[in-house]
Amino acid sequence: MRQLLVFQSLWAMQTEPGPLEAQLDRIVAAGFDGVTDHYWKAAEVARLHAATAERGLQIEGQLFPQSVDDVARALDVISRHGCHHLTLQADVRPRSQAEAARLVEGWQRLAEQVEFPILLETHRYRLTSDLLFTLDLLAQMPDLKLLADLSHYVVGRELPEPGADEDDEQIRTILRHSWGFHGRVASSEQVQVSLDFAQHQAWVERFIGWWRYGIEDWLARPDTPQSLPFTCELGPPPYAITDADGRELSDRWAQALTIKRLVRSLWEQCVSHQDSNPVLTATIKNTPNTAR
Known part of the structure; x- marks a missing residue:
């Protein structure tokens, strides 16, 4: 049976008191399924793997490669322990599709040699920084599997609200190629806004709609893995907005817990909707989509 796994970012825990083990205990008590963290240095990988395994938590590993060899070296370490999936924030900014494809193809060949998925994250100041560049790359490499952090495209391109149909369709294309979420x-101007403020509610609803679309599309794919990862990734300052002091x-x-509840509710709605609409599900599955 397919399931949703909700992770908590350890980057988001940097300002929380206590050592790693205390933070993991808090994450377990809050009902998360796993954690997201940097995952390539041997000692740190071993410590995190041991601590999470003891608590029944999964790991989303993060890597910031600048070359194919960077990923190969990291996999030598990671493969000794494993993880749920590995996310690549590709720390390169190629100017041509040919150079981007060369790197991605090398990473894809390496991904075929390990038992866990390797996903390319959409992120500013990375290979996937520009939405249109990424869409062109997907057109060239339709089997490329992404990890969708949509916040970067919203603030990076200053997407308007209310949104344009073309903008939403471009985001949906990203989602049709995505196998996990951050x-x-x-908003158009801020990468991380409060879920509670009245002025942000249109953006909250828009993101909920995108996440719903991504979950429904994932559920309708014929080759989906057993679990879909979603990381609550609310970063500390300067991601988090601060006052004069x-x-x-x-x-x-508290907002990470809100996102966790929201996404799990979305998941239940999407699963229920799929189960109660077999004709719709069959239609989606039979719709041509090279991302699947």
Whole structure:
């Protein structure tokens, strides 16, 4: 049976008190399924793997490669322990599709040699920084599997609200190629906004709609893996907006719990909708989509 796994970012826990083990205990108590963290240095990988295994948590590993060899070296370490999936924030900014494809093809060949998925994250100041460049890359490499952090395209391109049909269709194309999510809500000007403020509600609803679309599309694919990962990734300052004294304007931990509840509710709705609409499900599955 397919399931949703909700992860908590350890980057988001940087301002929380206590050592790693105390933070993991808090994450377990809050009902998360796993954690997301940097995952390539041997000692740190071994420590995180041991600590999470003891608590029944999964790991989303993060890597910031600049070359094919960077991923190969990291996989030598990671493969000794494993993870649920590995996310690549490709720390390169190629000017041509040919150079981007060369790197991605090398990473894809390496991905075929390990038992866990390797996903390319959509992120500013990375290979996938520009939405249109990424869409062109997907047209050239339709089997490319992404990890969707949509906040970067919203603030990076200053997408308007209310949105244009073309903008939403471009985001849906990203989602049709995505096999996991990093979750925060952005606006045209800010990469991470409070879920509670009245002025942000249109953006909250828009992100909910995108996530719903992504979940429904994932569920309808004939070759989906057993679980879909979604990381609550509310970063500390300067991602988190602060006042004149440097105090955050919202409670990131409380908002991570809100996102967790929201996404799990979305998942249940999507699964129920799929189960109650077999004709719709069959239609989606039979719709041509090279991302599948």
